[in-house]
Amino acid sequence: MTDNVIKVLIVDDSGFMRMVLKDIIEKQPDMKIVGIAKTGLEGVEKAIELKPNVITMDVEMPELNGLEAVKLIMKKSPTPIIMVSSLTSKDSEITLEALENGAVDFIQKPAGSVSFTFRSIADELLEKIRNAAKIDPKNLIRKALPVKKPKISAALRGQKIVLIASSTGGPRSLDTIIPNLPKGINVPVVVVQHMPPGFTKSLANRLDKISELTVKEAEDNEELKPDTVYIAPGSFHLGLKANGNKVYTYLDSSDKINNVRPAADFTFDKAAEIYKSNIVAAVLTGMGKDGAKGAFKIKHYGGKIIAESKDTCVVYGMPKAVVEEGYADFVLPNYEIAEKIVELL
Structure with missing residues (x-):
């Protein structure tokens, strides 16, 4: 052989x-x-x-x-x-x-x-x-991680948004990050994890049980609320649209992007048009390059990008693409990402 x-x-x-x-x-x-x-x-x-x-x-x-x-x-x-x-x-x-x-x-x-x-x-x-x-x-091999649970030192403005992209190995990194985001961050969090229908709902339910924030599978045409994590549902791109001073979700079944649906590039692009510089985005472990084009647009408007470091990635693909293109403001192991997100808010 x-x-x-x-x-x-x-x-x-x-x-x-x-x-x-x-x-x-x-x-x-x-x-x-x-x-x-x-x-x-x-x-x-x-x-x-x-x-x-x-x-x-x-x-x-x-x-x-x-x-x-x-x-x-x-x-x-x-x-x-x-x-x-x-x-x-x-x-x-x-x-x-x-x-x-x-x-x-x-x-x-x-x-x-x-x-x-x-x-x-x-x-x-x-x-x-x-x-x-x-x-x-x-x-x-999952090691004991020195996770620091961030504390909120002052009232946050609440006009920002957190975006997270993940694929292969993503559930493990999300399991480290989402439960360590403290209640009171006063912003919505949108997660695009490459998964088919049914599994995204189970992922949301699992994370909700172990997190201070509310975690749910995103639905069509729902208003984004602070201290809530929205998981993009399998088989749909998750878009965002503004109506006055409120932002709503919408589900899109157009063609796959980067051979995936949901695609982070779709969500990042729509969010950048609305939130401009008020975005903190993290690109986590996964095959391919989904999230890199969206990261470019977020950077164009002045938002901040975190890439998961090779140390904790199961597959150093998506974050690597962001780092190599020069879009990453911070390259961190997954156990430091929650703290950095809160710091940047």
């Missing part, structure tokens, strides 16, 4: 799913299946023994579920893991927790159980495997 062949371990309790995944992956000249496991526990054992480059991990399994398996693999043999999730709310919640604990990405099982429905997303699965194989396993 040559060094550039991606070694894949399949972990799934469904014989049908194992067959479909095996069929898709085996046809690729740059991939090889090195093992198949039927339970989470067997998956952990084979991950340690076989040292695959990438693991596909079912969510619901006997002995250990996907989340428990992810936690053990990250402790014993850190490996890029792609969760294979159904559309149920329970699966989406477990998947999000797995992403916060080291899994790098996920793919949705299509509705229905015939094999051609899963083969319809074969290209997406293969792209995610190839992307995951590029991730340094050392970046998956």
Whole structure:
């Protein structure tokens, strides 16, 4: 086997799913299946023994579920893991927790159980495997972070906005930043995380439970309120429009930008037109360059840009693009970003 062949371990309790995944992956000249496991526990054992480059991990399994398996693999043999999730709310919640604990990405099982429905997303699965194989396993290990919870020293003007863009590895960085934004910042926060429908709602619900600010999935035509975090819903760009001295959201289903929807560039662009210099934006971990064009526009109007440093990124792609273009005012690990946001407000 040559060094550039991606070694894949399949972990799934469904014989049908194992067959479909095996069929898709085996046809690729740059991939090889090195093992198949039927339970989470067997998956952990084979991950340690076989040292695959990438693991596909079912969510619901006997002995250990996907989340428990992810936690053990990250402790014993850190490996890029792609969760294979159904559309149920329970699966989406477990998947999000797995992403916060080291899994790098996920793919949705299509509705229905015939094999051609899963083969319809074969290209997406293969792209995610190839992307995951590029991730340094050392970046998956979650260390104890010296997070400083900022204090609000004076009444803020309340006319600013905070924008955050994130993709691969984003849930973990958001989990570090959003809960550490204190109540009383007196501004809205808008988050664009690349995720499909259902998962953005679960992400909002999870963050809301552990944050001082209210966190919700954004809806169409709702007024932005201070001390509220709005998560762009999957499959829609999130735009902002001004009406008098109020700002409202709107959902847009136009073409993907940077091959994603929601796209941070869309939201950053619309926000810059309204808030001008009164923007603090953070571009977090993720593949690609989404957020870079939007950061340019924010900089043009005098807003401030924070890029997550390579130290805490799972994938140093989106922030790297912002840094290399010279748009970043600050380059910080995720555990220092909440404090810097409050300082800049």
